[in-house]
Amino acid sequence: MKKTTLILLVIGAAALLTVSYCQFWKGDNAATVVNPETMGSPPPEGEQPKSKSKAEIPSHEATGAAPSASGFLPTQMEDAGKFEALQKHLKEMGHCLNMVTSPLDAQSEFNFENLNTAISADLGDVVTQSEEWTATDIRTKSGELRRIYLENSPDTAAEPRRTLKYYSLQGGSQKEIPLSKEQMTNPSDALVASLESDGDVVGRSLSRRIYYQNGDDLLLVERNGKIYSLELPHDGKTFRCTGLDSTKTMKCECK
Known part of the structure; x- marks a missing residue:
């Protein structure tokens, strides 16, 4: 074998070993990268998680019902059909999310405290909760429906920040009523x-997110003090319900 050919073979082998070595360490480092958002831990104090869905605001345009007075009848007494439907959907939630759920108490109103009792076996204790937004609908003397919308900012600023928007609601659509920057901010x-x-x-509607010990979070909306909608991810699936304050509008799905 000629000396020149031998030198070229040695150089080629060295280059091949170098490339293989680099690829090995590149792959090893990539495998150690962990995305904190996939770990399921509750957010640090004062910080909101990213990429979270936002709950829809329930409408009061169709019903026009005024907020109820404080205190509600036990769920079964209020509406026996609603109680049975809630029990059915609670079982569906357990099957969908592969988690333990317990029956609702017929002698208690359907609120977060009793819902939490029914679903917390696999979730653990509530770690913290945050209010995401409030919406107050009013009807003017001229008959116009308006919405006062307050949203809490997810930013990690030292001071809590909320934003105000004012809308005119007509036929299912909304038109923003201009406010000054000073009025809109805090x-x-x-x-x-x-x-x-x-x-x-x-x-009046309120959206809040409840964080559990196991890392799951429940997105809950209350309309006039009653649970209107919920969204709970667990074990790779998400269970959503809307219209829970009425038998006629109640719908749930597993995704």
């Missing part, structure tokens, strides 16, 4: 009360 309670005085309150 509005005072006096300003919010002033907007509410533009008409009679026909409905």
Whole structure:
């Protein structure tokens, strides 16, 4: 074998070994990267998780029902059909999410405390919860339906921040009523009360996210003090329900 050929073979073998060595360490480092969002741990204090779905705001346009007074009848007494439907959907949730659920108490109202009792066996204790937004619908003397919407910012600022938006609701669509930047950013309670005085309150909605010990989080919306919708991810699937405050509108799905 010629000397030149031998040198070329040695150089080629060395290059091949170098490339293989680099690929090995590149693959090893990639395998150690962990995405914190996939770990299921509750968010650090003052920080909201990313890529979370936002709950839809329930409408009061069709019903026009005023907020109920404090205190509700036991679930079965309020509506026996609603109680049976809730029991059915709770069982469906257990099958969908592969988790233990217990029956609702017929002698208690259907609120978060009793829902939590029924679903917490696999979730553990509540670690923390955050209010995501509130929506107050009013009807003016002219008959116009308006919405006062307050959203809490997920930013990790030292001071909590909320944003105010004011809408006119017509035929299922909404048109924003202009406010100044100062009014929209961290509005005072006096300003919010002033907007509410533009008409009679026909409905109040609240969205909050509840974080559990096992890392799951429940997205809950209440309309006029009653559970309207919920969304719970667990074991690779998500169970969603809307219209839970009425037998006619109640719908649930497993995805």
